[in-house]
Amino acid sequence: MADLKLTDIKKAYGNVTILHGVDLAITDGEFVVFVGPSGCGKSTLLRIIAGLEQVSGGDIRIDGQSVTNVPASDRGLAMVFQSYALYPHMSVYKNMAFALENMGLGRSEVDKRVRRAADMLQLTAYLDRKPRALSGGQRQRVAIGRAIVRDPKIFLFDEPLSNLDAELRVATRKELAALHAEIGGTMIYVTHDQVEAMTLADRIVVLRAGVIEQVGTPLEVYNHPANLFVAGFIGSPRMNLFPARVADAGGVAVGSEMRPIILPSTGHAVVGTDITLGARPEHIDVVGEDQADIVITLDLVEQLGGETYLYGSTPGLPQLTVRQHGQAAYDRNQRLGLRLKRDALHLFDADGSAIRIR
Amino acid sequence: MKIAQLLTARRDASHRHWTDIAAYAYLLLGVVLMFGPVLWLVLSSFKTQAGLLEFPPSLLPMSQKEISVAGYPQPLPLFTVTMEDGTTRQLAQVRRVGIQSQMVDPDNPSQQYRVAIDKRVPVREFSLATENYTEPLARFAFPRFLANSVFVTVVATLITLLINSMAAYALSIYEFKGKNAAMLMVIGTLMIPITIILVPVYLVVTKLGLVNSLWAVILPGAATPTGVFLLRQYMLTLPRDLIEAARMDKASEWQIYWRIVMPLTLPALAVLAIFSIMWRWNEFLWPLAVLTKTEVYTLQIGLNAFQGELQTQWQYLLAMTVMTLTPVAIVFVFLQRFITTGIANTGMK
Numbered sequence: 001m002a003d004l005k006l007t008d009i010k011k012a013y014g015n016v017t018i019l020h021g022v023d024l025a026i027t028d029g030e031f032v033v034f035v036g037p038s039g040c041g042k043s044t045l046l047r048i049i050a051g052l053e054q055v056s057g058g059d060i061r062i063d064g065q066s067v068t069n070v071p072a073s074d075r076g077l078a079m080v081f082q083s084y085a086l087y088p089h090m091s092v093y094k095n096m097a098f099a100l101e102n103m104g105l106g107r108s109e110v111d112k113r114v115r116r117a118a119d120m121l122q123l124t125a126y127l128d129r130k131p132r133a134l135s136g137g138q139r140q141r142v143a144i145g146r147a148i149v150r151d152p153k154i155f156l157f158d159e160p161l162s163n164l165d166a167e168l169r170v171a172t173r174k175e176l177a178a179l180h181a182e183i184g185g186t187m188i189y190v191t192h193d194q195v196e197a198m199t200l201a202d203r204i205v206v207l208r209a210g211v212i213e214q215v216g217t218p219l220e221v222y223n224h225p226a227n228l229f230v231a232g233f234i235g236s237p238r239m240n241l242f243p244a245r246v247a248d249a250g251g252v253a254v255g256s257e258m259r260p261i262i263l264p265s266t267g268h269a270v271v272g273t274d275i276t277l278g279a280r281p282e283h284i285d286v287v288g289e290d291q292a293d294i295v296i297t298l299d300l301v302e303q304l305g306g307e308t309y310l311y312g313s314t315p316g317l318p319q320l321t322v323r324q325h326g327q328a329a330y331d332r333n334q335r336l337g338l339r340l341k342r343d344a345l346h347l348f349d350a351d352g353s354a355i356r357i358r
Numbered sequence: 359m360k361i362a363q364l365l366t367a368r369r370d371a372s373h374r375h376w377t378d379i380a381a382y383a384y385l386l387l388g389v390v391l392m393f394g395p396v397l398w399l400v401l402s403s404f405k406t407q408a409g410l411l412e413f414p415p416s417l418l419p420m421s422q423k424e425i426s427v428a429g430y431p432q433p434l435p436l437f438t439v440t441m442e443d444g445t446t447r448q449l450a451q452v453r454r455v456g457i458q459s460q461m462v463d464p465d466n467p468s469q470q471y472r473v474a475i476d477k478r479v480p481v482r483e484f485s486l487a488t489e490n491y492t493e494p495l496a497r498f499a500f501p502r503f504l505a506n507s508v509f510v511t512v513v514a515t516l517i518t519l520l521i522n523s524m525a526a527y528a529l530s531i532y533e534f535k536g537k538n539a540a541m542l543m544v545i546g547t548l549m550i551p552i553t554i555i556l557v558p559v560y561l562v563v564t565k566l567g568l569v570n571s572l573w574a575v576i577l578p579g580a581a582t583p584t585g586v587f588l589l590r591q592y593m594l595t596l597p598r599d600l601i602e603a604a605r606m607d608k609a610s611e612w613q614i615y616w617r618i619v620m621p622l623t624l625p626a627l628a629v630l631a632i633f634s635i636m637w638r639w640n641e642f643l644w645p646l647a648v649l650t651k652t653e654v655y656t657l658q659i660g661l662n663a664f665q666g667e668l669q670t671q672w673q674y675l676l677a678m679t680v681m682t683l684t685p686v687a688i689v690f691v692f693l694q695r696f697i698t699t700g701i702a703n704t705g706m707k
Binding site: 050052074077078081083087089098 | 597599600602603604605606607608609610613617618621622
């Protein structure tokens with residue numbers, strides 16, 4: 001277990017810069033998830049922490065010791081690869097024992113640790129099998145087992161669940177959360193799946209194009225996205241974003257013919273400037289047309305059983321998503337009045353950063 | 359599937375289609391082309407010297423039947439003779455005088471005949487001239503040559519596998535400046551035939567005092583560009599994640615090479631092993647140049663001794679060729695089951 005401090009980490013391949021100076025501190029025992037769209041540099045950042053990639057600039061410290069120029073094998077970290085990367089010619093036992101043998105541990109200690117990890121991951125029955133005789137979920141658990149027997153300073157996970165089917169992914173996600181609760185340990189987890197990020201993380205690090213956009217607990221990131229990118233990236237379905245203008249009388253005007261929405265505060269936004277108004281699908285109520293902020297025509301209704309998603313449009317605005325609890329009966333092309341929940345709206349200024357209004 | 363079933367398999371079990379006939383004819387042609395020479399060699403190796411030189415040649419080793427006749431100390435050759443009255447009888451030849459031959463009836467030795475030689479045909483029977491094998495084995499230092507050949511082949515193949523795989527590992531797993539240039543140079547040496555470097559290499563070997571030592575045969579050819587290329591191409595297909603996983607698992611470079619990369623390269627190593635064994639076992643020109651004493655001869659050089667300037671003892675040469683072919687064939691049968699698809703991807707998703 002250890003803490004990690006990244007200072008101004010830069011990475012470039014030739015002329016292409018992947019990471020533009022990343023600063024991040026991760027405390028001991030924390031579960032941090034790097035999330036972002038593909039190509040944002042999250043995997044590169046993880047590989048830099050692992051020591052599999054060299055930095056172009058910056059400093060990496062583990063427990064206060066600089067490891068920037070320490071090779072991967074000497075950093076004392078363990079990594080679970082997206083492809084699992086199990087050694088195909090070794091049994092499950094050997095796969096897990098390999099690192100311990102390399103560490104120079106005695107046979108009985110190796111055996112004890114492997115069996116304990118196998119027990120924890122329900123792999124005891126498969127210890128003599130080769131990876132090719134295992135299912136995807138079992139291989140995944142072996143890959144995790146290979147990391148935990150090491151008792152590493154930091155666990156690194158590179159999209160470990162992306163090759164599992166949906167059901168198994170949910171189950172393994174819960175197991176991972178339980179594992180973290182059980183063994184503690186600093187864990188860094190890379191994913192592009194924001195549900196994994198929300199459910200697993202103590203803190204989420206949202207990356208885009210080699211820059212950290214926001215760092216915070218899942219709910220902080222969800223409730224107070226720092227900018228338009230985070231607002232759009234975190235949350236499913238996406239937050240609705242409308243072009244708007246700050247009206248006098250403490251409100252914002254959306255579209256041209258609609259009356260201003262009066263907000264408790266518009267923060268530091270100057271009257272008359274263009275801003276973006278954000279409203280999550282669950283923060284929009286269906287109301288009568290007389291009370292509505294916006295009237296839409298329904299394009300599509302998605303019934304999920306427990307909830308219903310309504311997709312609608314109105315001239316001059318992008319398509320809107322509304323989430324309704326339960327099973328609501330609506331028809332395509334039906335006109336629907338919508339009212340935004342005043343206390344749950346988000347405002348973003350012209351360059352995309354959030355305006356604090358709460 | 360049973361062999362009989364396999365050999366009579368048809369496109370449609372109920373009747374014979376013309377493609378069946380075409381396919382079998384084609385396959386038969388292939389079998390004859392592949393195995394004809396080998397079969398010819400093996401059968402010929404059991405022929406006597408006279409049998410080898412006779413015309414028209416026979417496929418099977420045949421020799422003239424001989425028979426012991428009372429009153430004659432040596433067995434006499436048996437012939438089928440067409441008598442003047444048109445009947446045929448089997449007679450043994452006592453001696454031949456010009457175009458006449460003096461013959462005797464084996465059942466009645468007192469009765470002699472004079473027969474024109476064009477009226478008689480030898481009686482032949484199938485017989486294996488096993489002395490082709492036993493005589494040289496007794497007379498000629500075959501076990502010594504065999505031991506030398508085995509030593510050269512085994513040691514050279516092990517060294518080849520080891521150093522070629524190490525070079526291939528460096529050229530496939532590591533990233534360094536000049537990597538492609540190094541690879542090109544390795545491949546480039548393929549363009550230089552051995553005849554060109556024979557003399558310079560010989561001079562080096564002489565300076566090192568290795569002439570008439572088996573190491574002179576083993577060392578110069580231990581690093582082969584073909585081997586490096588073959589192994590490198592195979593190692594390039596190994597998933598990079600495996601090597602990185604091993605790095606994370608605190609494996610040293612040697613351990614990654616020895617415990618991860620080598621086992622996964624087994625199919626390519628088996629191919630190279632077969633090649634190397636064939637090359638080394640059949641190598642002729644270079645050993646001929648550096649080995650001049652009989653006690654260090656390899657089999658191929660030993661075989662050359664049967665081929666004199668004036669006379670070639672074909673029966674021994676063929677028999678010993680069969681002896682030298684057999685080990686390679688056995689090695690191939692044993693190693694070919696490793697040349698299967700690799701397992702390198704089976705631990706991955």
